[in-house]
Amino acid sequence: MRIGIPKEIKNNENRVAITPAGVVALVNAGHEVLIEMNAGLGSSFTNESYQEAGAVIVEDAASVWSSTEMIMKVKEPISSEYKYFRKDLILFTYLHLAAEPALAQALKESGVLAIAYETVAVNRTLPLLTPMSEVAGRMAAQIGAQFLEKNNGGKGILLSGVPGVKRGKVAVVGGGMVGTNAAKIAIGLGADVTILDLSPDRLRQLDDIFGNELTTLISNPYNIAEAVKEADLVIGAVLIPGAKAPKLVTEEMVKSMSPGSVIVDVAIDQGGIFETVDHITTHDNPTYVKHGVVHYAVANMPGAVPQTSTVALTNVTVPFALQIANKGAIKAILENDALAKGVNVANGEITFEAVASDLGYNYVSVENALNPNNINA
Ligand SMILES: NC(=O)C1=CN([C@@H]2O[C@H](COP(=O)(O)OP(=O)(O)OC[C@H]3O[C@@H](n4cnc5c(N)ncnc54)[C@H](O)[C@@H]3O)[C@@H](O)[C@H]2O)C=CC1
Numbered sequence: 001m002r003i004g005i006p007k008e009i010k011n012n013e014n015r016v017a018i019t020p021a022g023v024v025a026l027v028n029a030g031h032e033v034l035i036e037m038n039a040g041l042g043s044s045f046t047n048e049s050y051q052e053a054g055a056v057i058v059e060d061a062a063s064v065w066s067s068t069e070m071i072m073k074v075k076e077p078i079s080s081e082y083k084y085f086r087k088d089l090i091l092f093t094y095l096h097l098a099a100e101p102a103l104a105q106a107l108k109e110s111g112v113l114a115i116a117y118e119t120v121a122v123n124r125t126l127p128l129l130t131p132m133s134e135v136a137g138r139m140a141a142q143i144g145a146q147f148l149e150k151n152n153g154g155k156g157i158l159l160s161g162v163p164g165v166k167r168g169k170v171a172v173v174g175g176g177m178v179g180t181n182a183a184k185i186a187i188g189l190g191a192d193v194t195i196l197d198l199s200p201d202r203l204r205q206l207d208d209i210f211g212n213e214l215t216t217l218i219s220n221p222y223n224i225a226e227a228v229k230e231a232d233l234v235i236g237a238v239l240i241p242g243a244k245a246p247k248l249v250t251e252e253m254v255k256s257m258s259p260g261s262v263i264v265d266v267a268i269d270q271g272g273i274f275e276t277v278d279h280i281t282t283h284d285n286p287t288y289v290k291h292g293v294v295h296y297a298v299a300n301m302p303g304a305v306p307q308t309s310t311v312a313l314t315n316v317t318v319p320f321a322l323q324i325a326n327k328g329a330i331k332a333i334l335e336n337d338a339l340a341k342g343v344n345v346a347n348g349e350i351t352f353e354a355v356a357s358d359l360g361y362n363y364v365s366v367e368n369a370l371n372p373n374n375i376n377a
């Protein structure tokens with residue numbers, strides 16, 4: 001199969017969808033890899049390092065998209081890339097379609113076979129989301145600490161406090177990958193950390209991991225309101241796979257926070273959990289202030305630490321890309337339930353139930369969408 005890797009063009013997106021090691025794996029299996037010139041530079045991979053691994057460097061994005069069967073990306077395509085969509089194209093990338101209605105429409109109309117990293121599922125885990133959630137969760141505590149500094153717009157506290165002065169309070173809503181990693185770093189920074197999750201079993205696991213260093217609370221509107229009101233930093237880390245994130249933190253709750261507090265809405269890629277987060281921010285302009293609270297809502301946080309993120313991401317994506325390339329997409333999907341769960345759009349149909357329901361489309365199962373006879377039957 002011919003596999004194309006365009007340069008990422010989202011604001012400050014420095015990751016790339018493949019490393020030289022990934023190229024070697026694909027080329028050794030008999031595939032061709034075409035990489036847009038300089039696509040790896042943001043992650044410190046030169047054109048020469050890709051060529052030595054066996055890839056072909058292509059000058060422009062249009063040629064990468066038009067001359068390959070599968071495009072591997074990091075971020076969801078932005079509108080200037082929709083023109084490259086076509087019926088016989090496989091797109092393997094993050095998509096977050098519940099929060100991207102225009103992209104969902106463009107993929108449907110074009111007939112692209114779109115496989116979303118974030119919904120590929122093995123049992124109840126999301127292996128292609130996990131490494132970036134680890135990165136973003138760890139960053140969230142770090143970023144929160146930074147914006148709590150007075151010169152960055154915050155109230156001017158050090159999360160650890162110092163002897164004789166109380167510590168800062170961090171509330172993490174959602175105790176999955178992002179939440180656990182945010183808690184780990186916030187605890188490491190010396191903060192007083194509370195985590196809220198819907199699942200009592202998850203809270204038990206977190207209690208086993210962190211012991212008395214972490215307060216666990218069941219997630220309900222009462223507990224969220226209390227925790228948010230007391231917190232200096234609130235981190236949004238909830239996910240219902242594929243679906244638009246629920247607005248768990250209301251405007252009233254945000255108003256109850258003291259001036260100069262900070263919100264980091266990591267779940268913004270699925271629409272965000274704070275009512276007061278009304279737009280996605282960028283690494284160039286990461287925050288805005290509403291009701292006296294600093295809001296951070298960057299949807300590609302790991303793009304700021306590309307040397308870590310690109311390797312972590314491609315460690316998990318390349319084995320799935322190999323399956324698709326080796327078997328052909330349809331056989332690979334039908335033989336691997338994990339990959340089938342990643343399919344969000346096929347043959348003009350939305351094939352992920354939560355996406356269809358959030359965007360108001362009919363849901364068609366992957367098997368039926370891949371076999372048009374079934375749809376008409
Ligand atoms: N902004 C960015 O750059 C990045 C954003 N993300 C996003 O972060 C979000 C979280 O991802 P993960 O931690 O990997 O998901 P996860 O599936 O590991 O964890 C989500 C947690 O939310 C909990 N949850 C569900 N409903 C809840 C509720 N009402 N109250 C409290 N908890 C609830 C679940 O029980 C689960 O423990 C996702 O939207 C993901 O796409 C991930 C990486 C980068």
Ligand SMILES: CC(=O)C(=O)O
Pocket residue numbers: 075094118129132133269299300301302303
């Ligand atoms: C998960 C995601 O969308 C990201 O890492 O940018």
